[in-house]
Structures are given as C-alpha cells and as structure tokens.
Amino acid sequence: ANMYLDKDGNALSELSENGHLSTGVPGTVAGLFATLPYAKLSFDQLIEPAILLAEHGFAITEEQAEEFNETKADFLKYNTMKVAFVKITNWKAGDTLYQPELAATLKRIRDNGAKGFYEGETAALIVAEMKRANGIISMEDLKNYQAKLREPIISDYRGYTVIGFPPPSSGGIIVSQMLTMIAPFPMKKYGYGSVEAMHLMIEAERRAFADRAEYMGDPDFWKVPQKTLLSKEYLSGRMKDFDTQKTSVSKNIHAGEIHESDETTHISIIDAEGNMVSITTTLNNSYGSKTVVGSAGFILNDEMDDFSMKPGVPNMYGAIGGAANAIAPGKRMLSSMAPTLVLKDGKPFIVLGTPGGTTIPTSVYQMIVDIIDFDMNAMDAVNKPKFHHQWLPDDVKIENGFSPEVMKGLEKMGYILQKVGGIGRSELIKVLPNGKFETAADHRGDDSVSG
Numbered sequence: 001a002n003m004y005l006d007k008d009g010n011a012l013s014e015l016s017e018n019g020h021l022s023t024g025v026p027g028t029v030a031g032l033f034a035t036l037p038y039a040k041l042s043f044d045q046l047i048e049p050a051i052l053l054a055e056h057g058f059a060i061t062e063e064q065a066e067e068f069n070e071t072k073a074d075f076l077k078y079n080t081m082k083v084a085f086v087k088i089t090n091w092k093a094g095d096t097l098y099q100p101e102l103a104a105t106l107k108r109i110r111d112n113g114a115k116g117f118y119e120g121e122t123a124a125l126i127v128a129e130m131k132r133a134n135g136i137i138s139m140e141d142l143k144n145y146q147a148k149l150r151e152p153i154i155s156d157y158r159g160y161t162v163i164g165f166p167p168p169s170s171g172g173i174i175v176s177q178m179l180t181m182i183a184p185f186p187m188k189k190y191g192y193g194s195v196e197a198m199h200l201m202i203e204a205e206r207r208a209f210a211d212r213a214e215y216m217g218d219p220d221f222w223k224v225p226q227k228t229l230l231s232k233e234y235l236s237g238r239m240k241d242f243d244t245q246k247t248s249v250s251k252n253i254h255a256g257e258i259h260e261s262d263e264t265t266h267i268s269i270i271d272a273e274g275n276m277v278s279i280t281t282t283l284n285n286s287y288g289s290k291t292v293v294g295s296a297g298f299i300l301n302d303e304m305d306d307f308s309m310k311p312g313v314p315n316m317y318g319a320i321g322g323a324a325n326a327i328a329p330g331k332r333m334l335s336s337m338a339p340t341l342v343l344k345d346g347k348p349f350i351v352l353g354t355p356g357g358t359t360i361p362t363s364v365y366q367m368i369v370d371i372i373d374f375d376m377n378a379m380d381a382v383n384k385p386k387f388h389h390q391w392l393p394d395d396v397k398i399e400n401g402f403s404p405e406v407m408k409g410l411e412k413m414g415y416i417l418q419k420v421g422g423i424g425r426s427e428l429i430k431v432l433p434n435g436k437f438e439t440a441a442d443h444r445g446d447d448s449v450s451g
C-alpha cells in the first residue's frame with residue numbers, strides 16, 4: 001500500500017506513472033482468451049493480421065510519427081534494450097514501423113495460447129525486464145493471473161437498456177448513475193449545448209465522481225455498495241440539493257450516505273446478425289510505463305497509477321480515492337473504462353466507448369444523451385464538443401465549439417471553465433430503424449471506420 005510513498009509519506013507519482021514499478025500484471029492476453037469461446041474465427045485466424053503487421057511493417061500516420069518523436073526521450077530513459085519505436089532520425093508520416101520481436105511474441109501466443117504469454121519464454125522475458133530496473137512482477141504473478149467474467153451493469157434510461165462495464169471499472173456504474181440522475185429532467189426540451197442541459201449534466205458528473213472516490217475499487221477486495229449506488233431512490237437523493245440556477249461546490253458535495261449490510265484503445269463492432277462487441281483496452285496513458293520488454297517487443301502498462309497511492313492524492317487523471325482503491329497484493333486497480341451496449345426493445349441500438357481516463361464515463365454518458373434525448377446521428381454524437389466534471393478538481397473541462405453565450409451563462413452560475421484540446425476518441429455504431437448501421441470514428445484522432 002505504501003510502495004509509492006517516500007519515508008515522509010509523500011506521494012511519488014513518477015514511480016507510479018513511468019518505468020518498471022508502474023506496471024500492473026498485464027491482463028489483455030488473458031482477457032482475449034476468456035472471450036474466445038464467443039468468437040466465430042479461430043485464434044490463429046484472428047491473430048494473423050497482427051503478426052503480419054508486426055513482421056512486415058506498416059506505414060505510420062503523421063500523428064503517430066509525432067507521438068513517437070515526442071516520446072523518444074522517455075523511451076530512451078526507461079529502457080536499456082533496443083526499442084522498435086526509437087530511431088536516430090525523426091519519424092515522419094509514411095515511415096515503416098517493423099516490430100519483429102513483437103511478431104515473435106505474438107507467434108508464441110498463437111502457438112501456446114495464454115501460456116505463450118504468462119508462462120515460458122515471454123514470461124521469462126518480462127521478468128528479465130523487471131530485473132533490469134526496479135520492477136517486481138514475478139513468474140508466479142504472471143502464471144497466477146486470471147481474467148474474470150463478471151456480471152455487467154444493466155440499467156434503464158428512458159426505456160433503453162444500457163449495458164455497462166462492472167467493477168473493477170467505475171465506468172459502468174458512473175454512466176448509469178449519471179443517466180439516472182438526469183432522467184427526471186426534460187433533456188429534449190433543454191437541447192444539446194444549452195446552459196440548462198450542461199448545468200444539469202455537470203452536476204450529475206460531479207456527484208457520480210464523488211461516489212467513485214469513496215466507494216469504488218476491486219470488488220474482490222472491497223465491498224462496492226453497487227445496489228445502492230445504482231438505485232433510483234439513492235440517486236434522486238443525490239440530486240436533492242441540485243439548484244437549477246447555480247453551480248454546486250465540490251467541497252460541499254460528499255459521497256452519498258450508504259447504509260448497506262454487508263464493486264485505451266476502444267473498438268466498437270457489430271456484425272450482420274447484430275452481435276455487438278465493445279472493447280476498451282489500456283496501457284493507461286500513452287505508451288504506458290514507456291518500458292518495452294527487451295527482446296519481446298511490447299510495452300508494459302503503468303496501470304499501478306490507477307490505484308490511489310495515498311488518500312486524497314490525485315493520480316494522473318486527477319482522480320482521488322481512499323481505502324476502496326488502495327494498493328494490495330493481487331488486487332485490481334479501479335478503472336474508468338466504460339465499453340457500453342445500448343438496447344432498444346431488447347434489440348441492438350448503440351455500441352460505443354472511448355479512451356480518455358476519467359473522461360471516459362462522462363463521454364459515454366453524453367453520447368447516450370445526445371442520441372436518445374437530442375436525436376443526434378452517430379457522427380454528431382461522436383464529434384460534437386464535450387465537457388467533463390469529475391468532482392475534484394472542481395472545474396469543468398470544456399472543448400471548443402460551445403457558444404460564447406452558453407459559456408458565459410455557465411460562468412455566471414459559478415462554473416470554472418477550463419478549455420481543453422480534446423475529450424476522448426470515441427467510436428460508436430448506431431443501428432437505424434431500417435436495420436442499417438450508422439457509424440463514426442472520432443475526428444479528434446486518426447481513427448477509422450470500416451465495414
């Protein structure tokens with residue numbers, strides 16, 4: 001629990017955000033194999049394109065080139081072995097990225113299943129990488145890692161069924177809480193981008209994130225009072241002090257009172273039969289720990305920063321927490337990921353999700369409201385400007401594009417607005433009444449759609 005505190009108890013964020021000690025046991029490979037029983041194609045077929053891209057290379061985009069150039073110093077700082085993402089001269093659009101070591105890792109996974117990652121050569125390479133610096137992941141940690149199938153968070157919003165991601169992510173609970181808090185209000189009448197709609201939606205965001213900090217963590221270690229957190233009575237109580245004319249103040253808003261006896265990369269997929277898949281997968285921030293496993297070619301995450309290293313000390317997304325999300329051996333860190341499915345009359349309607357740390361649940365919430373209340377198409381729901389409040393810090397991150405009058409209106413109510421470059425990189429598919437699909441990939445990144 002104190003692995004990121006110095007001897008005086010001060011938080012050492014550098015250690016939870018970069019390098020070997022910031023890495024949690026990687027879960028992605030176990031997760032992929034846990035979902036394989038639902039797949040139509042064999043694992044060999046599914047992994048083949050990734051192997052080909054790694055082995056034979058692919059041309060990178062301008063955005064990718066810029067990111068590699070910006071991260072070069074970090075890659076050099078946190079690695080002692082050769083890294084595919086670093087070259088002597090600057091990267092530019094159209095350069096080819098070859099990753100032969102990653103290709104070899106992917107082949108071990110193809111040939112040996114999850115054991116090709118958690119045991120044998122790949123595991124030995126991970127542990128050898130740990131030993132090059134201050135890492136602590138052992139062969140045993142890797143071998144013992146299990147992906148868990150969990151019950152999704154299922155809730156109703158205006159007759160639509162919203163199916164969300166359960167703890168150890170806070171995402172599904174937060175999305176459901178925010179939708180339930182605003183459900184009694186005439187959102188359609190307020191309209192997208194109006195002071196009324198934004199004020200109400202921000203106040204719901206503030207309250208949901210106050211609950212996140214207090215009550216949410218790995219349900220295998222911490223009793224998440226999920227039933228109460230999702231109940232209509234509790235949530236209408238949370239909005240009792242909502243004032244239509246002025247902003248609340250986060251220092252006066254606390255997590256709700258709960259009395260209960262004893263819970264980033266996004267891909268949205270739908271097929272011709274209506275099977276929907278919503279996947280969010282993460283190394284945490286860009287390039288994770290910036291440490292690449294020597295001779296294995298993949299980047300380790302810095303997921304440890306998603307834990308609360310000390311009560312009240314913000315992580316890289318400014319999220320705070322306490323005992324519920326404190327570090328413990330074998331425990332999973334609290335996420336904000338919110339891959340989500342929405343059904344209409346029990347039939348596929350929307351599949352959506354996004355990266356963005358704590359802005360994930362607020363983005364997903366806003367896109368659901370944009371489509372259900374504001375009748376937006378997929379393109380607008382994804383690309384129109386978004387805003388974000390997470391209780392603390394007590395400000396509203398807001399993208400360009402809202403009208404100056406609305407911004408002034410919000411400031412007059414007491415909101416502190418912080419302009420930010422881009423909130424999320426959302427991917428959404430909407431099923432139209434005629435059964436056709438409408439889809440959009442976020443213009444905030446070089447994301448793409450295909451079908």
Ligand code: DON
Pocket residue numbers: 264282283284285286303306334335336337354355356357358360
């Ligand atoms: O699980 C989480 O909430 C974070 N690790 C997600 C990080 C993320 O979305 C970064 N993307 N921009």
